[in-house]
Amino acid sequence: MAAGDxxxxxxxxxxxxxxxxxxxxxxxxxxxxxxxRAQGAAEAARPYAQALxxxxxxxxxxxxxxAHPLLRSSGGVRRVGYLVIxxxxxLCGAYNANVLRRTAVELAREEREVVVVAVGRKGRDxxxxxxxxxLAQFVRLGDDPRYELAQSITAEVERLFVAGEFTELKxxxxxxxxxxxxxxxxxxxxxxxGGELEERGGATTSWDYIYEPTVAAVLGPLLARYVAGTVFxxxxxxxxxxxxxxxxxxxxxxxxxxxxxxxxxxxRNKARQTAITRELAELVGGAEALAEG
Amino acid sequence: MSTTRLEIVTPxxxxxxxxxxxxxxxxTEGELGILPQHAPLVTPxxxxxxxxRAGGKWEELAVxxxxxxxxxxxxxxxANTAERAGEIDVARARSARERAEERKKGRREGEEIDMAxxxxxxxxxxxxxxxxxxx
Numbered sequence: 532m533a534a535g536d537x538x539x540x541x542x543x544x545x546x547x548x549x550x551x552x553x554x555x556x557x558x559x560x561x562x563x564x565x566x567x568r569a570q571g572a573a574e575a576a577r578p579y580a581q582a583l584x585x586x587x588x589x590x591x592x593x594x595x596x597x598a599h600p601l602l603r604s605s606g607g608v609r610r611v612g613y614l615v616i617x618x619x620x621x622l623c624g625a626y627n628a629n630v631l632r633r634t635a636v637e638l639a640r641e642e643r644e645v646v647v648v649a650v651g652r653k654g655r656d657x658x659x660x661x662x663x664x665x666l667a668q669f670v671r672l673g674d675d676p677r678y679e680l681a682q683s684i685t686a687e688v689e690r691l692f693v694a695g696e697f698t699e700l701k702x703x704x705x706x707x708x709x710x711x712x713x714x715x716x717x718x719x720x721x722x723x724x725g726g727e728l729e730e731r732g733g734a735t736t737s738w739d740y741i742y743e744p745t746v747a748a749v750l751g752p753l754l755a756r757y758v759a760g761t762v763f764x765x766x767x768x769x770x771x772x773x774x775x776x777x778x779x780x781x782x783x784x785x786x787x788x789x790x791x792x793x794x795x796x797x798x799r800n801k802a803r804q805t806a807i808t809r810e811l812a813e814l815v816g817g818a819e820a821l822a823e824g
Numbered sequence: 825m826s827t828t829r830l831e832i833v834t835p836x837x838x839x840x841x842x843x844x845x846x847x848x849x850x851x852t853e854g855e856l857g858i859l860p861q862h863a864p865l866v867t868p869x870x871x872x873x874x875x876x877r878a879g880g881k882w883e884e885l886a887v888x889x890x891x892x893x894x895x896x897x898x899x900x901x902x903a904n905t906a907e908r909a910g911e912i913d914v915a916r917a918r919s920a921r922e923r924a925e926e927r928k929k930g931r932r933e934g935e936e937i938d939m940a941x942x943x944x945x946x947x948x949x950x951x952x953x954x955x956x957x958x959x
Contacts, residue, residue, distance in 0.1 A: 572836070579833040582900050586893050590866065678835040678904075738896055743853045743867035752868065753891065756902075763835050 538806060541799045545792060552788035558622065559781035565674055566710060566774035572675065573707055573767040583760045590750050591728035593739055597746065600693050601723050601754045610644045612666070612697030613637070614688060614720060616704040616765055617654035618773045619672055624780035626705070626713075626773055627653040633715040634703050638663075646697055648688055650766070666691055676770055681763035689755060692721050704765040705772035711779060713772035720761060723754055828860040829898040830876060832885065832906050839906045840885070847899060848875040849892050858894055865894040871947040873955050874901065886912060886955040888948045905948075912956040921949035 591597070615634050617627045631654060638645050647663050649655040652670040659665060667687045672680065688700055700721040705713040742749050827843040847858040850872035856865075874887045890903035924946035927938065 575837040576835060578831070578838040579835050579902065582831065582833050582902055586866070586891065586900065586902065681835075738864045740893075741863055741865040743851050743856075743865060748852075749866050749868060749891075756891075760835060 536798070536802065538799065538802045541795055541802055545795050545799065548788050548791050548795065552785055552792070555781045555784040555788065559778055559785060562623075562774050562778035562781055566771065566778050568675070569767070569771040569774045570707065570710075573764075573771045576764055576767050580760055580764045583757055587753060587757045588728050590740070590753065591725050594746055594750060595725055597725075597750055599723075599751055599754055601689065601721060601758065602725060603722055610646060610697045610699075611641060612646050612648060612688070612691065612700040614648045614684070614700055614702045614762075615650065615654045615658075616702075616769045617649075617651035617657075618769075619652040619670060621653065622780065623773055623777035624783075626776035626780075627651075627657075630654070630703060630705060630715055631657050633717070637701070637703070637717055648684075648691070648700075650684060651769075666696055672766070672770075674770070674774075676763070676766040678759075678763050681759045681766055684762050685755060685759040688721065689758065698722075702761070702765060704769045707768045707771040707775065710775040713768075713775065720758060723757070728757075826860045827878075830878075830901070831898065832874075832887075832901040832903060834890075834903050834906050839903070840908065842876065842878045844876045844878045844899070845880075846875075846877045849887070849901070850874075851892060856892070858892075858899060861896075862894050864896060865892070867892050869901070869903065871944065871951055873951055874906070884909060884955045886948075886952040888951065907952065907955070909955050909957065912952045914953065914956050914958050917949045917952040917956070918958070920945055921953065924949060 613634060615630065617630050621627060634654075645663070647658045647665050649658055649665050649668045650670075651672060655665065655668045655670055669680065669684055691697060692700060699719065702716075702718050702720040704716055706716050707713055825845050827845055829841070830844045830847060831841050832839040845860070847856075849856050849858070850870040851867035852870055853867065856867070858865075869887060869890045869892050871888045873884045875882060875884050877883075886905075886907045886909075887901065887903045888905045890901060890906075893900045893902070924942045927942040928946065
Protein backbone atom coordinates (compact mmCIF):
# COMPACT_ATOMS: atom_id res chain seq x y z
CA MET A 532 0.00 0.00 0.00
CA ALA A 533 1.38 3.42 -1.01
CA ALA A 534 2.17 5.81 1.81
CA GLY A 535 -0.43 8.41 0.73
CA ASP A 536 -3.14 5.82 0.70
CA UNK A 537 -3.13 4.92 4.36
CA UNK A 538 -6.28 5.81 6.22
CA UNK A 539 -4.47 8.30 8.39
CA UNK A 540 -2.91 10.10 5.42
CA UNK A 541 -6.24 10.35 3.67
CA UNK A 542 -7.90 11.74 6.79
CA UNK A 543 -5.13 14.29 7.10
CA UNK A 544 -5.55 15.38 3.49
CA UNK A 545 -9.31 15.70 3.90
CA UNK A 546 -8.81 17.89 6.94
CA UNK A 547 -6.32 20.08 5.11
CA UNK A 548 -8.57 20.53 2.08
CA UNK A 549 -11.50 21.34 4.33
CA UNK A 550 -9.42 24.07 5.95
CA UNK A 551 -8.42 25.48 2.58
CA UNK A 552 -12.00 25.36 1.41
CA UNK A 553 -13.11 27.30 4.45
CA UNK A 554 -10.65 30.01 3.53
CA UNK A 555 -11.58 30.15 -0.15
CA UNK A 556 -15.26 30.26 0.79
CA UNK A 557 -14.67 33.15 3.18
CA UNK A 558 -12.61 34.96 0.54
CA UNK A 559 -15.38 34.48 -1.97
CA UNK A 560 -17.94 36.01 0.38
CA UNK A 561 -15.65 38.94 1.13
CA UNK A 562 -14.99 39.48 -2.58
CA UNK A 563 -18.72 39.33 -3.30
CA UNK A 564 -19.39 42.06 -0.75
CA UNK A 565 -16.51 44.17 -2.06
CA UNK A 566 -17.65 43.59 -5.62
CA UNK A 567 -21.09 44.99 -4.80
CA ARG A 568 -19.49 48.13 -3.39
CA ALA A 569 -16.95 48.50 -6.20
CA GLN A 570 -19.59 47.97 -8.87
CA GLY A 571 -21.85 50.52 -7.20
CA ALA A 572 -18.99 53.03 -7.08
CA ALA A 573 -18.13 52.47 -10.75
CA GLU A 574 -21.72 52.94 -11.82
CA ALA A 575 -22.29 55.96 -9.58
CA ALA A 576 -19.28 57.67 -11.16
CA ARG A 577 -20.61 57.47 -14.72
CA PRO A 578 -22.88 60.55 -14.75
CA TYR A 579 -19.91 62.75 -13.85
CA ALA A 580 -17.70 61.20 -16.53
CA GLN A 581 -20.43 61.75 -19.08
CA ALA A 582 -21.06 65.36 -18.07
CA LEU A 583 -17.32 66.08 -18.11
CA UNK A 584 -16.86 64.51 -21.54
CA UNK A 585 -19.76 66.58 -22.81
CA UNK A 586 -18.45 69.84 -21.44
CA UNK A 587 -14.88 69.31 -22.62
CA UNK A 588 -16.12 68.25 -26.05
CA UNK A 589 -18.39 71.28 -26.43
CA UNK A 590 -15.63 73.64 -25.35
CA UNK A 591 -13.00 71.97 -27.53
CA UNK A 592 -15.18 72.23 -30.63
CA UNK A 593 -15.68 75.96 -30.05
CA UNK A 594 -12.02 76.67 -29.40
CA UNK A 595 -10.18 74.62 -31.96
CA UNK A 596 -7.20 76.94 -31.88
CA UNK A 597 -6.85 76.79 -28.12
CA ALA A 598 -3.28 75.92 -27.21
CA HIS A 599 -2.46 73.92 -24.10
CA PRO A 600 0.46 71.67 -23.11
CA LEU A 601 -1.86 68.65 -22.81
CA LEU A 602 -3.27 69.23 -26.29
CA ARG A 603 0.04 69.60 -28.06
CA SER A 604 0.82 66.62 -30.20
CA SER A 605 4.46 66.81 -31.07
CA GLY A 606 5.09 65.53 -34.58
CA GLY A 607 7.59 62.79 -33.94
CA VAL A 608 6.63 60.57 -31.01
CA ARG A 609 9.94 59.36 -29.69
CA ARG A 610 8.96 57.83 -26.38
CA VAL A 611 5.68 56.35 -25.41
CA GLY A 612 4.50 55.89 -21.83
CA TYR A 613 2.17 53.19 -20.58
CA LEU A 614 0.03 53.86 -17.54
CA VAL A 615 -0.87 50.35 -16.42
CA ILE A 616 -3.48 49.65 -13.76
CA UNK A 617 -3.26 46.28 -12.00
CA UNK A 618 -4.30 44.99 -8.59
CA UNK A 619 -2.14 45.10 -5.47
CA UNK A 620 -2.88 41.50 -4.62
CA UNK A 621 -3.19 38.18 -6.35
CA LEU A 622 -5.62 35.32 -5.78
CA CYS A 623 -7.93 36.77 -8.36
CA GLY A 624 -7.51 34.21 -11.12
CA ALA A 625 -5.83 35.42 -14.26
CA TYR A 626 -6.80 39.05 -13.63
CA ASN A 627 -3.31 40.53 -13.30
CA ALA A 628 -1.84 38.12 -15.82
CA ASN A 629 -4.44 39.17 -18.39
CA VAL A 630 -3.64 42.86 -17.96
CA LEU A 631 0.10 42.29 -18.03
CA ARG A 632 0.04 39.86 -20.93
CA ARG A 633 -1.90 42.35 -23.03
CA THR A 634 0.50 45.11 -21.99
CA ALA A 635 3.49 42.94 -22.88
CA VAL A 636 2.00 42.36 -26.33
CA GLU A 637 1.54 46.10 -26.82
CA LEU A 638 5.06 46.83 -25.60
CA ALA A 639 6.59 44.20 -27.87
CA ARG A 640 4.80 45.76 -30.80
CA GLU A 641 6.16 49.26 -30.03
CA GLU A 642 8.98 50.44 -32.22
CA ARG A 643 9.46 53.49 -30.05
CA GLU A 644 11.19 53.63 -26.73
CA VAL A 645 8.89 52.60 -23.90
CA VAL A 646 8.50 53.79 -20.30
CA VAL A 647 5.99 52.73 -17.68
CA VAL A 648 3.92 54.31 -14.94
CA ALA A 649 2.71 51.48 -12.72
CA VAL A 650 -0.46 51.60 -10.66
CA GLY A 651 -0.88 48.54 -8.43
CA ARG A 652 1.78 46.37 -6.86
CA LYS A 653 1.44 43.41 -9.25
CA GLY A 654 2.19 45.57 -12.25
CA ARG A 655 5.02 47.40 -10.51
CA ASP A 656 6.70 44.08 -9.59
CA UNK A 657 6.20 42.72 -13.09
CA UNK A 658 7.94 45.66 -14.75
CA UNK A 659 10.65 45.91 -12.11
CA UNK A 660 11.51 42.22 -12.60
CA UNK A 661 11.85 42.74 -16.34
CA UNK A 662 13.83 45.95 -15.76
CA UNK A 663 11.47 48.19 -17.67
CA UNK A 664 12.01 51.85 -16.81
CA UNK A 665 9.25 52.58 -14.29
CA LEU A 666 9.01 56.37 -14.08
CA ALA A 667 6.46 56.45 -11.30
CA GLN A 668 4.51 54.00 -9.21
CA PHE A 669 1.38 54.06 -7.14
CA VAL A 670 0.73 51.09 -4.88
CA ARG A 671 -1.46 50.21 -1.88
CA LEU A 672 -4.55 51.42 -3.62
CA GLY A 673 -7.02 49.99 -1.11
CA ASP A 674 -10.46 48.63 -1.88
CA ASP A 675 -12.06 51.98 -2.46
CA PRO A 676 -10.08 54.15 -4.89
CA ARG A 677 -10.24 57.79 -3.90
CA TYR A 678 -10.52 60.64 -6.35
CA GLU A 679 -7.43 62.15 -4.73
CA LEU A 680 -5.46 59.14 -5.99
CA ALA A 681 -6.60 59.86 -9.55
CA GLN A 682 -5.56 63.47 -9.01
CA SER A 683 -2.05 62.58 -7.86
CA ILE A 684 -1.61 60.11 -10.73
CA THR A 685 -2.77 62.81 -13.14
CA ALA A 686 -0.48 65.43 -11.65
CA GLU A 687 2.46 63.06 -12.00
CA VAL A 688 1.82 61.97 -15.59
CA GLU A 689 1.09 65.57 -16.55
CA ARG A 690 4.43 66.60 -15.09
CA LEU A 691 6.25 63.80 -16.93
CA PHE A 692 4.44 64.62 -20.15
CA VAL A 693 5.20 68.33 -20.01
CA ALA A 694 8.82 67.54 -19.11
CA GLY A 695 9.04 65.45 -22.29
CA GLU A 696 9.62 62.11 -20.55
CA PHE A 697 7.13 60.70 -23.00
CA THR A 698 5.33 62.32 -25.89
CA GLU A 699 2.36 60.01 -25.80
CA LEU A 700 0.71 58.17 -22.93
CA LYS A 701 -1.47 55.11 -23.17
CA UNK A 702 -3.73 53.85 -20.42
CA UNK A 703 -4.18 50.11 -19.84
CA UNK A 704 -7.01 49.03 -17.55
CA UNK A 705 -9.92 46.62 -17.41
CA UNK A 706 -13.46 47.67 -18.14
CA UNK A 707 -16.01 46.00 -15.90
CA UNK A 708 -18.69 44.14 -17.82
CA UNK A 709 -20.14 41.80 -15.21
CA UNK A 710 -18.96 39.80 -12.20
CA UNK A 711 -17.79 37.16 -14.67
CA UNK A 712 -16.42 39.43 -17.35
CA UNK A 713 -14.05 42.29 -17.90
CA UNK A 714 -12.22 43.57 -20.91
CA UNK A 715 -8.64 44.83 -21.09
CA UNK A 716 -8.68 48.26 -22.71
CA UNK A 717 -5.79 50.23 -24.16
CA UNK A 718 -6.61 53.89 -24.81
CA UNK A 719 -4.56 56.97 -25.52
CA UNK A 720 -4.66 59.36 -22.60
CA UNK A 721 -2.19 62.04 -23.73
CA UNK A 722 -1.91 64.19 -25.65
CA UNK A 723 -5.56 65.08 -25.68
CA UNK A 724 -6.80 65.38 -29.21
CA GLY A 725 -9.13 68.25 -30.02
CA GLY A 726 -10.95 66.35 -32.74
CA GLU A 727 -11.60 63.31 -30.55
CA LEU A 728 -12.80 65.42 -27.65
CA GLU A 729 -15.16 67.18 -30.00
CA GLU A 730 -16.60 63.93 -31.25
CA ARG A 731 -17.19 62.59 -27.78
CA GLY A 732 -18.98 65.75 -26.76
CA GLY A 733 -21.48 65.63 -29.60
CA ALA A 734 -20.53 69.00 -31.04
CA THR A 735 -23.73 69.49 -33.01
CA THR A 736 -25.06 72.15 -30.66
CA SER A 737 -25.03 75.66 -32.00
CA TRP A 738 -24.65 78.07 -29.11
CA ASP A 739 -21.46 79.63 -27.86
CA TYR A 740 -20.62 80.32 -24.27
CA ILE A 741 -19.79 83.30 -22.17
CA TYR A 742 -16.51 82.41 -20.49
CA GLU A 743 -16.04 83.70 -16.97
CA PRO A 744 -13.38 85.03 -16.79
CA THR A 745 -11.65 83.85 -20.03
CA VAL A 746 -11.49 80.85 -22.34
CA ALA A 747 -7.98 80.02 -21.12
CA ALA A 748 -8.89 80.24 -17.43
CA VAL A 749 -11.86 77.92 -17.97
CA LEU A 750 -10.53 75.42 -20.47
CA GLY A 751 -6.96 75.02 -19.19
CA PRO A 752 -7.73 73.54 -15.76
CA LEU A 753 -10.66 71.66 -17.25
CA LEU A 754 -8.33 69.56 -19.40
CA ALA A 755 -6.36 68.29 -16.40
CA ARG A 756 -9.69 67.61 -14.71
CA TYR A 757 -10.74 65.64 -17.75
CA VAL A 758 -7.63 63.46 -17.52
CA ALA A 759 -8.19 62.95 -13.78
CA GLY A 760 -11.80 62.01 -14.46
CA THR A 761 -10.72 59.45 -17.05
CA VAL A 762 -8.11 57.98 -14.69
CA PHE A 763 -10.60 57.86 -11.81
CA UNK A 764 -13.15 56.07 -13.98
CA UNK A 765 -10.47 53.54 -15.00
CA UNK A 766 -9.48 52.96 -11.36
CA UNK A 767 -13.07 52.23 -10.40
CA UNK A 768 -13.68 49.95 -13.39
CA UNK A 769 -10.44 48.09 -12.64
CA UNK A 770 -11.35 47.64 -8.99
CA UNK A 771 -14.77 46.23 -9.83
CA UNK A 772 -13.20 43.87 -12.40
CA UNK A 773 -10.62 42.73 -9.84
CA UNK A 774 -13.23 41.94 -7.18
CA UNK A 775 -15.34 40.10 -9.73
CA UNK A 776 -12.32 38.07 -10.85
CA UNK A 777 -11.43 37.28 -7.22
CA UNK A 778 -14.96 36.17 -6.44
CA UNK A 779 -15.06 33.88 -9.46
CA UNK A 780 -11.59 32.46 -8.72
CA UNK A 781 -12.47 31.75 -5.10
CA UNK A 782 -15.78 30.23 -6.14
CA UNK A 783 -14.10 27.79 -8.49
CA UNK A 784 -11.42 27.03 -5.88
CA UNK A 785 -14.18 26.14 -3.41
CA UNK A 786 -15.86 23.97 -6.00
CA UNK A 787 -12.60 22.19 -6.82
CA UNK A 788 -12.08 21.56 -3.13
CA UNK A 789 -15.56 20.06 -3.02
CA UNK A 790 -14.69 17.69 -5.86
CA UNK A 791 -11.46 16.62 -4.21
CA UNK A 792 -13.26 16.06 -0.94
CA UNK A 793 -15.78 13.79 -2.64
CA UNK A 794 -13.02 11.70 -4.19
CA UNK A 795 -11.04 11.55 -0.98
CA UNK A 796 -14.08 10.63 1.08
CA UNK A 797 -14.73 7.77 -1.29
CA UNK A 798 -11.10 6.70 -0.99
CA ARG A 799 -11.24 7.00 2.78
CA ASN A 800 -14.33 4.81 3.00
CA LYS A 801 -12.74 2.22 0.77
CA ALA A 802 -9.58 2.24 2.84
CA ARG A 803 -11.60 1.93 6.01
CA GLN A 804 -13.60 -0.95 4.60
CA THR A 805 -10.40 -2.68 3.51
CA ALA A 806 -8.96 -2.28 6.98
CA ILE A 807 -12.11 -3.69 8.58
CA THR A 808 -12.16 -6.61 6.17
CA ARG A 809 -8.54 -7.32 6.89
CA GLU A 810 -9.09 -7.22 10.63
CA LEU A 811 -12.07 -9.53 10.29
CA ALA A 812 -10.04 -11.93 8.20
CA GLU A 813 -7.32 -11.89 10.82
CA LEU A 814 -9.85 -12.52 13.58
CA VAL A 815 -11.45 -15.34 11.70
CA GLY A 816 -8.05 -16.78 10.84
CA GLY A 817 -7.00 -16.52 14.49
CA ALA A 818 -10.21 -18.21 15.70
CA GLU A 819 -9.81 -21.00 13.20
CA ALA A 820 -6.22 -21.51 14.26
CA LEU A 821 -7.37 -21.71 17.88
CA ALA A 822 -10.15 -24.16 17.02
CA GLU A 823 -7.76 -26.37 15.11
CA GLY A 824 -5.26 -26.25 17.94
CA MET B 825 -43.13 79.56 -13.45
CA SER B 826 -40.62 78.42 -16.02
CA THR B 827 -37.94 76.05 -14.89
CA THR B 828 -34.76 74.51 -16.20
CA ARG B 829 -33.19 71.14 -15.49
CA LEU B 830 -30.29 71.27 -13.04
CA GLU B 831 -27.87 68.40 -12.59
CA ILE B 832 -25.19 68.36 -9.90
CA VAL B 833 -22.52 65.67 -10.28
CA THR B 834 -19.25 64.88 -8.48
CA PRO B 835 -16.59 62.34 -9.47
CA UNK B 836 -18.21 59.88 -7.08
CA UNK B 837 -21.91 60.32 -7.70
CA UNK B 838 -24.93 62.10 -9.07
CA UNK B 839 -25.91 64.40 -6.22
CA UNK B 840 -29.09 65.99 -7.44
CA UNK B 841 -31.36 66.40 -10.45
CA UNK B 842 -34.13 68.95 -10.18
CA UNK B 843 -36.21 71.35 -12.23
CA UNK B 844 -35.26 74.67 -10.77
CA UNK B 845 -36.56 78.21 -11.01
CA UNK B 846 -33.27 79.76 -10.04
CA UNK B 847 -29.69 78.90 -9.13
CA UNK B 848 -27.29 81.12 -7.23
CA UNK B 849 -23.66 80.06 -7.34
CA UNK B 850 -20.36 81.68 -6.51
CA UNK B 851 -18.08 81.64 -9.53
CA THR B 852 -14.47 82.72 -9.36
CA GLU B 853 -15.57 86.12 -10.71
CA GLY B 854 -18.39 86.59 -8.25
CA GLU B 855 -21.93 85.60 -7.40
CA LEU B 856 -24.09 84.45 -10.31
CA GLY B 857 -27.85 84.25 -10.35
CA ILE B 858 -29.09 81.97 -13.12
CA LEU B 859 -32.70 81.99 -14.26
CA PRO B 860 -34.16 79.84 -17.05
CA GLN B 861 -33.27 81.22 -20.50
CA HIS B 862 -29.93 82.47 -19.24
CA ALA B 863 -27.29 82.82 -21.94
CA PRO B 864 -24.91 79.83 -22.20
CA LEU B 865 -22.00 80.29 -19.83
CA VAL B 866 -19.09 78.39 -18.31
CA THR B 867 -17.20 79.34 -15.18
CA PRO B 868 -15.11 77.72 -12.47
CA UNK B 869 -16.80 77.65 -9.05
CA UNK B 870 -15.55 78.74 -5.67
CA UNK B 871 -15.82 76.74 -2.48
CA UNK B 872 -19.16 78.12 -1.35
CA UNK B 873 -22.79 77.28 -0.73
CA UNK B 874 -24.87 76.90 -3.87
CA UNK B 875 -28.52 77.92 -3.66
CA UNK B 876 -31.35 76.68 -5.79
CA ARG B 877 -35.10 77.18 -5.83
CA ALA B 878 -37.29 74.28 -6.89
CA GLY B 879 -41.05 74.22 -6.45
CA GLY B 880 -40.89 77.56 -4.66
CA LYS B 881 -38.53 76.20 -2.00
CA TRP B 882 -34.93 77.24 -1.50
CA GLU B 883 -32.28 74.65 -0.85
CA GLU B 884 -28.58 75.06 -0.13
CA LEU B 885 -25.74 72.69 -0.97
CA ALA B 886 -22.13 72.77 0.13
CA VAL B 887 -20.05 72.84 -3.07
CA UNK B 888 -16.26 72.73 -2.97
CA UNK B 889 -15.14 74.06 -6.31
CA UNK B 890 -15.74 72.76 -9.80
CA UNK B 891 -17.48 74.06 -12.89
CA UNK B 892 -20.84 75.54 -13.73
CA UNK B 893 -22.11 75.06 -17.26
CA UNK B 894 -25.27 76.84 -18.37
CA UNK B 895 -26.81 75.58 -21.58
CA UNK B 896 -30.04 76.76 -23.22
CA UNK B 897 -32.07 73.88 -21.82
CA UNK B 898 -30.14 72.76 -18.78
CA UNK B 899 -27.57 73.60 -16.15
CA UNK B 900 -24.77 71.27 -15.07
CA UNK B 901 -22.60 71.62 -11.99
CA UNK B 902 -19.43 69.54 -12.07
CA ALA B 903 -18.34 69.80 -8.46
CA ASN B 904 -15.32 68.40 -6.63
CA THR B 905 -17.69 67.53 -3.83
CA ALA B 906 -21.28 68.54 -3.22
CA GLU B 907 -23.51 67.72 -0.27
CA ARG B 908 -27.06 68.57 0.59
CA ALA B 909 -27.67 69.90 4.08
CA GLY B 910 -28.84 66.52 5.39
CA GLU B 911 -25.79 64.70 4.05
CA ILE B 912 -23.20 66.79 5.84
CA ASP B 913 -21.18 65.17 8.60
CA VAL B 914 -21.24 68.07 11.07
CA ALA B 915 -18.85 66.52 13.60
CA ARG B 916 -16.30 65.86 10.87
CA ALA B 917 -16.61 69.36 9.43
CA ARG B 918 -16.15 70.83 12.91
CA SER B 919 -12.98 68.89 13.59
CA ALA B 920 -11.72 69.76 10.10
CA ARG B 921 -12.28 73.43 10.90
CA GLU B 922 -10.39 73.11 14.17
CA ARG B 923 -7.49 71.31 12.54
CA ALA B 924 -7.26 73.91 9.78
CA GLU B 925 -7.35 76.80 12.24
CA GLU B 926 -4.64 75.26 14.35
CA ARG B 927 -2.47 74.70 11.33
CA LYS B 928 -2.89 78.31 10.32
CA LYS B 929 -1.89 79.52 13.77
CA GLY B 930 1.13 77.25 13.99
CA ARG B 931 2.45 78.65 10.75
CA ARG B 932 6.18 78.70 10.22
CA GLU B 933 8.40 80.16 7.53
CA GLY B 934 8.52 78.39 4.17
CA GLU B 935 5.19 76.68 4.53
CA GLU B 936 3.34 78.43 1.76
CA ILE B 937 1.81 75.26 0.30
CA ASP B 938 0.57 73.98 3.64
CA MET B 939 -0.84 77.40 4.29
CA ALA B 940 -2.85 77.31 1.07
CA UNK B 941 -4.07 73.84 1.91
CA UNK B 942 -5.11 74.81 5.41
CA UNK B 943 -6.91 77.82 3.97
CA UNK B 944 -8.77 75.64 1.48
CA UNK B 945 -9.67 73.05 4.11
CA UNK B 946 -10.97 75.81 6.36
CA UNK B 947 -13.12 77.19 3.56
CA UNK B 948 -14.62 73.79 2.86
CA UNK B 949 -15.37 73.17 6.52
CA UNK B 950 -16.98 76.58 6.98
CA UNK B 951 -19.09 76.11 3.86
CA UNK B 952 -20.30 72.73 5.10
CA UNK B 953 -21.13 74.04 8.54
CA UNK B 954 -22.99 76.99 7.10
CA UNK B 955 -25.11 74.81 4.83
CA UNK B 956 -25.80 72.40 7.68
CA UNK B 957 -27.07 75.39 9.68
CA UNK B 958 -24.29 75.16 12.29
CA UNK B 959 -22.12 77.93 13.55
